[in-house]
Amino acid sequence: MPQPRKxxxxxxxxAAAGVSRGTVSRVLNGGYVSTEARAAIEAAITEVGYxxxxxxxxxxxxxxxxxxxxxxxxxxxxxxDPNIGAIMLGANAALSLADHQMVSLVxxxxxxxxxxxxxxxxxxxxxAIVVSARTHDPIIKMISDLRLPAAFVGHxxxxxxxxxxxxxxxxxSARTVTERLLATGRRRVGMIAAALDRDSGIDRxxxxxxxxxxxxxxxxxxxxxxxxxxxxxKGMRLLLERDPTIDGVFAASxxxxxxxxEALREAGRSVxxxxxxxxxxxxxxxxxxxxxxxxxHQPAKEIGSCAAQLILRQLSGEQITxxxxxxxxxxxxxxxx
Amino acid sequence: MPQPRKxxxxxxxxAAAGVSRGTVSRVLNGGYVSTEARAAIEAAITEVGYxxxxxxxxxxxxxxxxxxxxxxxxxxxxxxDPNIGAIMLGANAALSLADHQMVSLVxxxxxxxxxxxxxxxxxxxxxAIVVSARTHDPIIKMISDLRLPAAFVGHxxxxxxxxxxxxxxxxxSARTVTERLLATGRRRVGMIAAALDRDSGIDRxxxxxxxxxxxxxxxxxxxxxxxxxxxxxKGMRLLLERDPTIDGVFAASxxxxxxxxEALREAGRSVxxxxxxxxxxxxxxxxxxxxxxxxxHQPAKEIGSCAAQLILRQLSGEQITxxxxxxxxxxxxxxxx
DNA sequence: TTGTACGCGTTATCAG
DNA sequence: CTGATAACGCGTACAA
Numbered sequence: 049m050p051q052p053r054k055x056x057x058x059x060x061x062x063a064a065a066g067v068s069r070g071t072v073s074r075v076l077n078g079g080y081v082s083t084e085a086r087a088a089i090e091a092a093i094t095e096v097g098y099x100x101x102x103x104x105x106x107x108x109x110x111x112x113x114x115x116x117x118x119x120x121x122x123x124x125x126x127x128x129d130p131n132i133g134a135i136m137l138g139a140n141a142a143l144s145l146a147d148h149q150m151v152s153l154v155x156x157x158x159x160x161x162x163x164x165x166x167x168x169x170x171x172x173x174x175x176a177i178v179v180s181a182r183t184h185d186p187i188i189k190m191i192s193d194l195r196l197p198a199a200f201v202g203h204x205x206x207x208x209x210x211x212x213x214x215x216x217x218x219x220x221s222a223r224t225v226t227e228r229l230l231a232t233g234r235r236r237v238g239m240i241a242a243a244l245d246r247d248s249g250i251d252r253x254x255x256x257x258x259x260x261x262x263x264x265x266x267x268x269x270x271x272x273x274x275x276x277x278x279x280x281x282k283g284m285r286l287l288l289e290r291d292p293t294i295d296g297v298f299a300a301s302x303x304x305x306x307x308x309x310e311a312l313r314e315a316g317r318s319v320x321x322x323x324x325x326x327x328x329x330x331x332x333x334x335x336x337x338x339x340x341x342x343x344x345h346q347p348a349k350e351i352g353s354c355a356a357q358l359i360l361r362q363l364s365g366e367q368i369t370x371x372x373x374x375x376x377x378x379x380x381x382x383x384x385x
Numbered sequence: 386m387p388q389p390r391k392x393x394x395x396x397x398x399x400a401a402a403g404v405s406r407g408t409v410s411r412v413l414n415g416g417y418v419s420t421e422a423r424a425a426i427e428a429a430i431t432e433v434g435y436x437x438x439x440x441x442x443x444x445x446x447x448x449x450x451x452x453x454x455x456x457x458x459x460x461x462x463x464x465x466d467p468n469i470g471a472i473m474l475g476a477n478a479a480l481s482l483a484d485h486q487m488v489s490l491v492x493x494x495x496x497x498x499x500x501x502x503x504x505x506x507x508x509x510x511x512x513a514i515v516v517s518a519r520t521h522d523p524i525i526k527m528i529s530d531l532r533l534p535a536a537f538v539g540h541x542x543x544x545x546x547x548x549x550x551x552x553x554x555x556x557x558s559a560r561t562v563t564e565r566l567l568a569t570g571r572r573r574v575g576m577i578a579a580a581l582d583r584d585s586g587i588d589r590x591x592x593x594x595x596x597x598x599x600x601x602x603x604x605x606x607x608x609x610x611x612x613x614x615x616x617x618x619k620g621m622r623l624l625l626e627r628d629p630t631i632d633g634v635f636a637a638s639x640x641x642x643x644x645x646x647e648a649l650r651e652a653g654r655s656v657x658x659x660x661x662x663x664x665x666x667x668x669x670x671x672x673x674x675x676x677x678x679x680x681x682h683q684p685a686k687e688i689g690s691c692a693a694q695l696i697l698r699q700l701s702g703e704q705i706t707x708x709x710x711x712x713x714x715x716x717x718x719x720x721x722x
Numbered sequence: 723t724t725g726t727a728c729g730c731g732t733t734a735t736c737a738g
Numbered sequence: 739c740t741g742a743t744a745a746c747g748c749g750t751a752c753a754a
Contacts, residue, residue, distance in 0.1 A: 069731095076733095082740085100503075101507060101731050104731035107747065110746080123474060140491045140497070144496055153487070164486070169436040172509065395747065411723095411750095413749095440747080444746090445729080727750100732746085
């Protein structure tokens with residue numbers, strides 16, 4: 049078995065180079081040191097293959113140069129939400145540039161919640177990005193209490209006022225697409241609303257409702273648990289059953305829209321001729337359905353890097369405006385509406 | 386700004402409870418301590434909201450109770466490979482049960498490689514799971530040199546003999562599905578081969594070739610870079626151009642198969658009547674295409690948990706058989722072939 | 723049952 | 739420019 053061999057310490061390499069630990073530390077971290085001493089030390093370092101012990105450094109410096117990326121309820125997320133990956137990549141790129149290590153932590157169970165809490169508070173990370181927290185998620189209070197520099201992606205209503213967040217204008221985007229659906233002559237416009245325990249889900253419904261005004265009809269809203277394909281199929285079937293004359297649908301995500309398309313095909317309805325449909329996310333789904341989806345573009349990478357910046361700025365002692373930051377969401381008109 | 390307040394230490398809570406640091410440590414880690422002392426200490430702990438400093442514990446114990454999950458080239462992975470998420474979830478679940486924190490590290494650039502190397506060797510993790518390494522990936526040597534307990538998902542040919550891996554029998558699975566394609570009367574069977582710089586890509590091609598034997602025709606192999614939809618479209622177009630009489634296709638992934646379906650639709654070929662097609666992965670793609678895909682099921686969650694077990698066993702000092710571990714891959718016959 | 727003292731590997735301070 | 743020495747916060751022999 050590859051038993052981790054005893055690793056060389058600053059002490060060892062000091063001995064090997066015939067100098068003191070202080071001098072070694074100085075060549076490692078920059079400082080005045082004579083050319084010959086530096087040479088001897090560098091030789092010793094490559095000789096024994098020294099690698100610094102970051103845990104010790106963290107203890108001493110009170111800085112780990114690491115930032116946590118906490119993914120809540122990743123089961124549905126990883127399997128159906130294409131955004132989470134892009135957000136991670138965006139955050140990682142930004143942190144990487146600032147020489148910080150992004151470590152992502154997955155929270156699936158109560159056991160995970162507690163362990164991740166310990167991890168976050170144990171000095172392993174200097175800050176945390178939290179993605180897709182639900183309302184009343186215990187992690188919210190945990191982060192507040194810890195006073196750990198944090199940034200949320202999305203903003204659960206009970207989020208601590210002092211914690212910044214980044215997101216998109218779900219209400220406005222939903223309203224805009226719904227209005228467009230109406231402007232193109234759709235008379236009976238419904239919505240497949242999902243994830244009403246998250247701010248994104250609630251806000252999209254709010255926007256839809258705002259666009260409809262007096263014409264809003266609660267019967268034309270199908271409430272499904274997740275942003276996934278299966279929910280889309282079920283939601284659309286329900287809507288067709290409740291009102292066969294429905295001719296427009298705002299789906300809370302592209303995956304849902306794709307499922308809705310399937311249900312409409314089953315029912316023999318043609319899209320966009322008989323029914324117009326718009327999605328949300330501009331994910332890979334959008335261009336693979338037949339017809340391709342009109343949808344709201346989410347700048348996922350930018351969201352990730354923006355959240356990372358929010359952390360980095362806090363770490364450099366900058367005062368952060370407590371309000372959130374909303375990124376623009378261009379609307380992409382394709383063929384489905 | 387939420388400035389991290391000075392955190393209470395064992396020292397502080399010892400003072401508050403009027404005992405010594407040793408006693409505090411004993412109630413934290415289990416040991417003989419009088420009921421009254423315990424009560425006083427526990428009161429003090431909740432009073433000041435003490436949380437242990439894990440970095441210090443790591444330094445002392447030489448154990449971080451954390452395991453790295455290294456995702457190489459996640460860009461294409463996260464966006465097109467549905468398995469990576471499931472593997473992560475499987476690994477996390479297994480590690481969670483053993484009270485270990487999974488921390489996933491993303492490697493996208495040379496800069497990332499170096500930083501992740503430092504992270505892995507810095508004592509932040511007790512072991513590492515490495516997923517989808519390419520041949521000659523620098524991370525391989527890095528892990529070998531570090532002698533860090535590790536487990537690979539898949540096995541690049543130049544993997545250190547001492548490092549265990551877990552995977553599936555790509556050669557056998559590919560061979561089986563190809564044989565079935567032939568057995569159902571397909572005469573001109575081609576393959577869209579992808580990722581030939583990874584073991585998975587190479588092995589699937591090998592299995593395909595083995596099934597064909599003398600009938601193998603290099604012209605009927607389209608070589609595409611990634612396991613994604615776009616590659617599938619291009620690969621299929623190429624195949625149709627090279628031999629319009631092609632009537633069977635083994636696609637190296639479901640995403641590729643879905644792309645191939647699109648290209649066949651373009652060309653006016655009906656599936657499975659004129660052309661039979663099989664995919665690989667049994668991902669969400671498989672049941673969303675029209676017709677649904679016949680494919681090879683990858684037990685992604687099991688792969689993740691198996692890799693985690695491999696690490697945990699090494700951490701408990703167990704001798705690991707250096708060979709890899711291959712998980713079964715049931716073949717799912719649906720409608721596309 | 724409890725307290726004391728030491729060391730884990732670093733970096734920082736301060737004389738020399 | 740360099741070398742000793744003191745923390746950082748914790749676990750644990752060892753002695754009491």
